[in-house]
Amino acid sequence: MIKRMFIWLALLGLILMFLPFLRDFDFHKELGDLSSQYIQGSIDDIKTQNVVTSVVVTYRGLDTLGEVTVLFLATAGVGFLLRKKNKILKSRVSSELLQTGSQFLFVLIILTGIYIFTHGHLTPGGGFQGGVLITTAFLLLILADVNLKFNHSILLVVESFSGAFYVLIGLLGILLIGINSFLDPTIMPLGSFGKLISAGAIPVIYSLVGLKVGSELTTILDKMGGE
Amino acid sequence: MISIIIMVLGIIMIIAAFLAIHLKNLLSAIISAGVISLLASVIYLLLAAPDVAMTEAAIGSGLTTIIFIFTLKKIRKGDLDD
Amino acid sequence: MIFSIILGFLLLIIGIYGMLTQKNLIKIVIGFSIVDTGTHIIIVSIGYLRNRTAPILDGAVDLANATKQVVDPIPSALVLTAIVIGLAVTALMLSFVIKLYQKNKSLSIDDYQELKW
Numbered sequence: 252m253i254k255r256m257f258i259w260l261a262l263l264g265l266i267l268m269f270l271p272f273l274r275d276f277d278f279h280k281e282l283g284d285l286s287s288q289y290i291q292g293s294i295d296d297i298k299t300q301n302v303v304t305s306v307v308v309t310y311r312g313l314d315t316l317g318e319v320t321v322l323f324l325a326t327a328g329v330g331f332l333l334r335k336k337n338k339i340l341k342s343r344v345s346s347e348l349l350q351t352g353s354q355f356l357f358v359l360i361i362l363t364g365i366y367i368f369t370h371g372h373l374t375p376g377g378g379f380q381g382g383v384l385i386t387t388a389f390l391l392l393i394l395a396d397v398n399l400k401f402n403h404s405i406l407l408v409v410e411s412f413s414g415a416f417y418v419l420i421g422l423l424g425i426l427l428i429g430i431n432s433f434l435d436p437t438i439m440p441l442g443s444f445g446k447l448i449s450a451g452a453i454p455v456i457y458s459l460v461g462l463k464v465g466s467e468l469t470t471i472l473d474k475m476g477g478e
Numbered sequence: 479m480i481s482i483i484i485m486v487l488g489i490i491m492i493i494a495a496f497l498a499i500h501l502k503n504l505l506s507a508i509i510s511a512g513v514i515s516l517l518a519s520v521i522y523l524l525l526a527a528p529d530v531a532m533t534e535a536a537i538g539s540g541l542t543t544i545i546f547i548f549t550l551k552k553i554r555k556g557d558l559d560d
Numbered sequence: 561m562i563f564s565i566i567l568g569f570l571l572l573i574i575g576i577y578g579m580l581t582q583k584n585l586i587k588i589v590i591g592f593s594i595v596d597t598g599t600h601i602i603i604v605s606i607g608y609l610r611n612r613t614a615p616i617l618d619g620a621v622d623l624a625n626a627t628k629q630v631v632d633p634i635p636s637a638l639v640l641t642a643i644v645i646g647l648a649v650t651a652l653m654l655s656f657v658i659k660l661y662q663k664n665k666s667l668s669i670d671d672y673q674e675l676k677w
Contacts, residue, residue: 255581258577258580258581261580262573262576262577265573265576266573269569273562273565273566273569276562276565278608278609278610279609279632280609282609282627282630282632283632285634286627286632286633286634287627289633289634290615290626290627290630290633291626291627293617294617294623294626300616300617300618301529301615301616301617302615302616302617302630302633303529303615303633303636303637303640306633306634306637307637307640307641311637314638314641315641318641318644318645321645321648322644322645322648325648325649325651325652326648328652328655329651329652329655332655332656332658332659333655333658333659374616375528375529375532375614375616376529376532377529377640379533379640379644380529380532380533380536383533383536383537383540383541384536386541387536387540387541390541390544464644468541468647471545471648471651472541472544472545472548474655475545475548475549475552475651475654475655475658476544476545476548476551481563484563484564484567485563488563488564488566488567488570491567491571492567492570492571492574495571495574495575495578495594496574498578498590498594499574499577499578499582499587499590499591504584504586504587507586507587507590508586508590511590511593511594514571514594514597515597518597518600518601521564521567521601522601522604525564525604525605525608525631526608526612526613526614526615526631527604527607527614527631527635527636527639528614528616529636529640530600530604530636530639530640530643533640533643533644534600534643537643537644537647538597538643541647542593542647542650545650545651545654546586546589546590546654549586549654549657549658550586552658553658553661553667
């Protein structure tokens with residue numbers, strides 16, 4: 252009873268803390284200085300159509316490196332906790348329709364995922380969305396055939412190499428240009444505005460991030476769901 | 479026009495949030511949480527952020543629901559009570 | 561469009577209420593996921609300006625004065641990272657729930673009283 256009253260008091264305090272923010276809030280009329288600078292730099296210096304991609308990969312590249320690290324730690328934690336395989340119960344063999352359909356759809360979904368993360372600088376999308384689509388394709392295989400075993404060494408190799416190459420490309424920027432350019436995409440030639448081979452090293456960096464995210468999420472799903 | 483759509487979607491999301499907390503059947507609660515993420519993805523599209531909408535639709539209402547259901551499967555393999 | 565900010569705050573409050581009052585471990589993790597969604601809606605709706613379009617510079621936006629036609633791109637970039645991290649943390653919490661259940665065979669938080677004084 253007392254605990255209930257304290258919970259209601261705490262929630263009421265939280266609402267009272269949020270109210271001054273709501274009372275005199277109105278949307279901005281103009282963009283701030285930092286956003287204008289990022290949009291101008293994305294047109295002039297990097298020649299990328301998708302401004303959010305250029306912010307995530309170039310201007311805030313260290314945050315993306317931190318996010319990849321957090322994802323790696325979470326995968327390591329899940330892999331450590333769910334280590335022992337339980338004994339396998341008797342499971343049914345899935346029907347012919349499901350097996351054929353899932354093999355056909357698997358190729359189409361992986362192709363869509365690769366399209367999304369290689370065109371990340373032209374259309375909405377990028378590495379994270381493409382990686383999640385690749386994980387969905389592997390999830391379809393897990394759901395269709397319960398006794399599927401993944402080749403864990405291939406997943407391990409893909410994940411480690413894409414993470415290592417991401418940091419190596421970042422360090423190449425320091426070697427080739429100067430001490431201030433970690434993760435600079437101008438190490439590769441900038442093409443014209445709007446073509447597929449353009450925007451320097453951004454498609455390469457985003458593809459590596461997409462492969463890393465896809466393989467890590469597949470590892471998490473395999474540990475939690477596979478028998 | 480956009481305000482009216484956001485208000486209607488908001489009312490449905492709050493009802494789904496209450497249902498996700500108070501329902502006794504765990505499977506229904508998990509699906510209500512998935513509905514919240516799906517409607518949030520539509521709101522992101524109305525607020526002119528297409529990258530965020532794509533990511534939230536794939537992760538929030540796809541992968542989060544699936545890992546909750548995998549957890550339920552591992553728990554119910556032992557005994558039959560929730 | 562002040563409605564989206566009020567919606568985000570209401571989802572935050574409902575999620576915290578769910579985490580504080582429920583006894584089932586999986587309901588607590590569902591409440592955490594609702595708090596995440598509410599916070600992301602607040603951040604994205606701060607970066608919205610009226611009558612402007614998405615920050616993709618294709619044919620619909622003319623490049624000469626692009627800073628007067630697009631929405632702020634920075635909150636979108638922050639929320640993109642935050643959604644993926646939210647999923648990873650939820651997966652880690654659920655694997656903790658599985659290990660706790662394998663030890664004590666109970667999903668109610670009243671049976672895990674060993675650390676209380």
